[in-house]
Amino acid sequence: MNERKTASAWELLDAFGDVDDRFLAEVEAQPEVQKRRSRVRPRWLAAACVAAAVTVGASLAVGLSFGRGTVAPSDVSSEETSEVTSSPAVLENSSAPSVEPSVEPSVEPSSPTWDTGKLVAMGNRNLMEGFTANPVELLASDEAFLASQREFAYALFRASATRRTDGSDVAVSPLSTEWALALAANGADAPEELTELLGETSLPRLNRLLRTLRERLTADEALTLDAGLWFDEPVGVYEDFLQVNADYFGGAAYRGSFADAQTLQTLADWAGGPLKLPDSGVALYGKMTFSGTWETPFLREDEVVDGVFHAADGTEQAVQYLSQERRMSYLIGDGFYGGVLPYAEGYDFVLLQPWEGRWADVYDFASALTPSAVAEAIAEGSPIWVDLMLPKFTAHAETPLQETLSALGVEKLFGAGALPAMVSGDASLSAAVQTLSVSVGELGTEALAADRLIPVEPPVSSTVTDAPMTSAPEWLHLESPFVYLIVERETVLPVVMGIYAGN
Amino acid sequence: MEDREIVALYWSRSEQALAETEARYGSYCRAIALRVLHSEQDAEECVNDAYLDVWNRIPPQKPDALGAFLGKIVRHIAIDRLRRRSAKKRGGGETPLALDELAECVPDRDGVEQTLERKALTELLNRFLAGLEPTERSVFLRRYWYIEPVADIANRFGFTESKVKSMLHRTRGKLRTALAEQGYFGGNADE
Numbered sequence: 001m002n003e004r005k006t007a008s009a010w011e012l013l014d015a016f017g018d019v020d021d022r023f024l025a026e027v028e029a030q031p032e033v034q035k036r037r038s039r040v041r042p043r044w045l046a047a048a049c050v051a052a053a054v055t056v057g058a059s060l061a062v063g064l065s066f067g068r069g070t071v072a073p074s075d076v077s078s079e080e081t082s083e084v085t086s087s088p089a090v091l092e093n094s095s096a097p098s099v100e101p102s103v104e105p106s107v108e109p110s111s112p113t114w115d116t117g118k119l120v121a122m123g124n125r126n127l128m129e130g131f132t133a134n135p136v137e138l139l140a141s142d143e144a145f146l147a148s149q150r151e152f153a154y155a156l157f158r159a160s161a162t163r164r165t166d167g168s169d170v171a172v173s174p175l176s177t178e179w180a181l182a183l184a185a186n187g188a189d190a191p192e193e194l195t196e197l198l199g200e201t202s203l204p205r206l207n208r209l210l211r212t213l214r215e216r217l218t219a220d221e222a223l224t225l226d227a228g229l230w231f232d233e234p235v236g237v238y239e240d241f242l243q244v245n246a247d248y249f250g251g252a253a254y255r256g257s258f259a260d261a262q263t264l265q266t267l268a269d270w271a272g273g274p275l276k277l278p279d280s281g282v283a284l285y286g287k288m289t290f291s292g293t294w295e296t297p298f299l300r301e302d303e304v305v306d307g308v309f310h311a312a313d314g315t316e317q318a319v320q321y322l323s324q325e326r327r328m329s330y331l332i333g334d335g336f337y338g339g340v341l342p343y344a345e346g347y348d349f350v351l352l353q354p355w356e357g358r359w360a361d362v363y364d365f366a367s368a369l370t371p372s373a374v375a376e377a378i379a380e381g382s383p384i385w386v387d388l389m390l391p392k393f394t395a396h397a398e399t400p401l402q403e404t405l406s407a408l409g410v411e412k413l414f415g416a417g418a419l420p421a422m423v424s425g426d427a428s429l430s431a432a433v434q435t436l437s438v439s440v441g442e443l444g445t446e447a448l449a450a451d452r453l454i455p456v457e458p459p460v461s462s463t464v465t466d467a468p469m470t471s472a473p474e475w476l477h478l479e480s481p482f483v484y485l486i487v488e489r490e491t492v493l494p495v496v497m498g499i500y501a502g503n
Numbered sequence: 504m505e506d507r508e509i510v511a512l513y514w515s516r517s518e519q520a521l522a523e524t525e526a527r528y529g530s531y532c533r534a535i536a537l538r539v540l541h542s543e544q545d546a547e548e549c550v551n552d553a554y555l556d557v558w559n560r561i562p563p564q565k566p567d568a569l570g571a572f573l574g575k576i577v578r579h580i581a582i583d584r585l586r587r588r589s590a591k592k593r594g595g596g597e598t599p600l601a602l603d604e605l606a607e608c609v610p611d612r613d614g615v616e617q618t619l620e621r622k623a624l625t626e627l628l629n630r631f632l633a634g635l636e637p638t639e640r641s642v643f644l645r646r647y648w649y650i651e652p653v654a655d656i657a658n659r660f661g662f663t664e665s666k667v668k669s670m671l672h673r674t675r676g677k678l679r680t681a682l683a684e685q686g687y688f689g690g691n692a693d694e
Contacts, residue, residue: 008609009602010586011624012682016647017578018625021571023632024648027641028570220666293673299680344672 124263127229127237127253131246138215139208146491148199149213150371152178157497159404161366164499167313169395170366171436171498173288175217175225177401180286181410182210183227183251184429186244187422190412197408207248217488222345223290223495227251228270230283232258236424258283282423290486290495292343298322298442309391310480311502312362319502321389322442328386330474333377335359335368336483339386339476340378346490349440350374351390351476352483362481362499369483375492385473393500394439438498506569513561520561521554528570532577538650539581539598549584553577578648597650604671605647608679609687624687631681635674642667643674 141149153174160172178198185194191203200206214225227249231237233256245251252270256263258277268274270287277283298304303324309317329340331352338352352374354365402414412418414429478500486496504523512520532553536546553576566572585598632640642660645651653671657664 006602006606009606010582011621012605012609013598013602013647014579014582014586015621015624015628016644017575017582018621018628019632019644019648020629021568023629023640023644024571024574025568026637027644027648219663220669222669293669295672297676299676344669 124233124256124260125254127231127242127255128246128251131242133246133250134243136211136247137208138212139205141209141213141216141491145199145209146493147371149174149178149493150375152198153494153497154369154371155408156404157494158367158369159407161363161499164363166503167311167501168503169499169501170363171395171438171496173286173436173496175493175495176286176288176436179210179214179225179227179249179288180284181405182206183229183245183249183286184284184413184419184422186248187238187241187419188413189418189420193410193412197410207244211248217493217495220345222292222343222347224288226270226287228267228285228287229253230258230263230267230277230285231255231423232280232282234280235282238422238424241422282419282429284429288495290347292345292347292349292486294442295342295344296324296326298324304392304442305389307389307391307479309502312481313501313503315502317502319391319393321391322440323389325385325387325473327383328388329378329381330384330386330476331377331381333373336365336377337476338377338482339388340381341388341390342489346488347495348487348489350378350485350487351478352377352485353476353478353480354482356480362483362501366483366499371492374485378492387473387475387477389477389479390440391478391500392441394437395498395500396437436496436498438496506567509569510561510565513558514565521558524554524557524569524573528573531570532573535574535577535649536581539578540585541598545584545588546581549581550577552580556580597652601647601650604675607675608682627681627685627687631678635677639670639674642670646671 156174156177157170157172161170164170181194182198185191185198185203186207188194192201195201195203195206198206200209217223218225227245228251229245231254235255237253237255242253245253254263254266254270256266258264258280264274264277267277267283267285271285272287272289275285303322305321305323307319307321309319311317328342331338331340331350333352335358336352336354338350341349341351343349352365352369354362359365359368405413418429481499481501484496484498484500485494487494504527509520509523509527512523529550532550533546536549536553537543540546540549553573556576557573560576564572582598632644635643638660642656645656645659646653651659653664653667656662657667660667662670
């Protein structure tokens with residue numbers, strides 16, 4: 001800090017001392033220590049809350065759906081159609097599932113010899129009514145588990161990028177995919193193909209690890225992660241599966257006719273926007289939102305400039321660039337260069353620009369990307385002066401996952417009768433689609449639209465500009481397709497991976 | 504003893520006023536000074552200076568809320584003391600951290616020097632604080648009035664440290680905009 005700036009900061013700090021007494025009285029009136037606020041929101045309000053909290057720096061919403069074409073009528077009654085209450089009496093018979101807390105969850109379906117419990121009675125309803133989560137023993141991630149998470153994330157990204165030939169954007173959320181797959185594994189006949197893919201052969205242990213990981217990743221509320229199940233009207237659902245859902249995943253579960261507008265509305269309410277349902281059967285959704293604020297937002301008028309982006313399909317796109325000359329971690333890796341833009345919330349936005357001539361295109365580069373290549377580049381990256389130009393963009397991607405997952409060894413999940421611990425009958429998942437949108441902007445908040453930008457003078461002030469610039473800055477002008485990742489800073493675990501190709 | 508009774512002792516120039524002030528607000532004052540100065544000896548001296556200042560101010564002043572009146576004096580003396588000390592050597596503790604954070608709100612003043620009017624700046628801060636949600640306001644004041652460590656604030660409110668840092672970051676951004684809009688610290692008053 002220079003002397004003038006220091007003096008201003010002192011004056012400001014001192015001036016705080018003269019603020020109105022009523023503010024101090026308000027502060028003093030607060031209890032000494034408040035209890036940690038519950039992060040559990042009413043299930044059906046959660047989606048609306050997410051919808052209201054969009055777009056800060058980068059935001060995204062993920063929908064992952066699985067559906068099957070036909071469903072055999074189950075062996076449960078189809079007469080009850082009224083709205084349910086939280087009373088266990090609405091269940092099929094009087095022996096309702098225990099909702100009393102216990103140390104261990106009531107079901108740990110690690111074995112194919114399922115004790116699936118009773119079927120939940122028919123009727124359009126929120127199936128999670130009456131289920132409360134049992135206390136769960138959390139299990140901290142070790143490095144081996146985190147390494148397997150990173151491997152899965154990159155494998156999913158590589159598989160998603162490999163098939164691209166149309167110059168389109170790619171955006172996947174490994175975290176959301178994993179969350180939904182893990183929930184599906186708890187109802188699957190062959191969970192091992194999923195647990196092995198997700199890096200932990202014991203399903204109960206995987207449940208605990210993921211639940212613990214979610215609690216950590218969502219602790220600062222920048223990221224939310226949820227799952228939801230929608231069952232067509234005739235489908236019978238096992239109580240024990242729903243109890244596992246309550247214990248570990250906290251997911252929504254709703255049954256109603258997929259042809260009914262009200263059912264679609266419940267899904268839209270949950271997701272924060274319209275999502276498609278299959279014609280019938282079961283639909284499983286993973287939902288992730290990320291709302292991060294740049295540690296150093298692009299506040300000034302001259303930090304948003306017009307420019308041209310050379311898209312993957314060969315066209316030139318008019319875009320707006322976020323532009324800063326700033327200190328940031330500059331990356332040089334095997335066949336790429338890039339940088340790290342930090343969020344205020346413990347996540348980083350990692351930018352990777354493939355070297356021209358080294359790769360056929362950005363998809364070729366992405367198809368070869370590994371966790372170790374990125375981790376090494378980040379570890380060796382050093383903060384230097386960088387002339388950054390990052391396009392503002394909103395990318396929407398719809399990724400068919402069945403083929404991708406098949407390439408990763410997931411086959412049985414899509415076979416007939418693959419979900420005997422979740423639903424009655426010859427159930428299977430016949431489709432898997434992930435939709436994801438990513439938005440990158442100067443701040444992300446609606447409160448600071450373009451007409452509120454701070455004028456060019458005086459020069460921007462922030463911690464990243466405190467050190468004097470002693471040499472010409474490196475250029476990081478992302479004017480052609482590039483790879484981006486949103487990673488948790490501490491573990492470098494990707495929660496979103498994508499390619500911005502200009503389309 | 505109630506505030507009005509202690510103030511009456513000051514008005515009667517009874518030295519018992521100081522003893523009663525110490526009994527009622529001694530710990531409160533030391534806590535404020537200690538957070539700023541990070542030194543028990545300095546904090547003790549600061550509190551003593553504050554008592555002397557209060558003795559000289561009452562009368563003619565007659566504060567309704569003696570605690571807030573005293574707290575502001577202690578804080579002002581502590582910050583002034585730290586500022587003079589920091590001119591020689593940067594100390595440890597929370598205040599330098601809070602100072603660095605507040606520096607984000609003030610651009611480098613390479614342009615035309617703006618004369619600060621303390622009263623107007625305080626009024627701006629009051630308007631700014633009034634526009635915040637109560638929790639956001641309390642977190643902000645805990646950090647920049649009471650100079651509390653982020654960890655303590657997190658514990659007090661039941662938040663994670665990361666959340667507190669995020670809240671403070673966003674609020675500082677708002678303050679920076681408000682200061683710039685009013686032309687403080689070199690900002691453009693026309694915006």
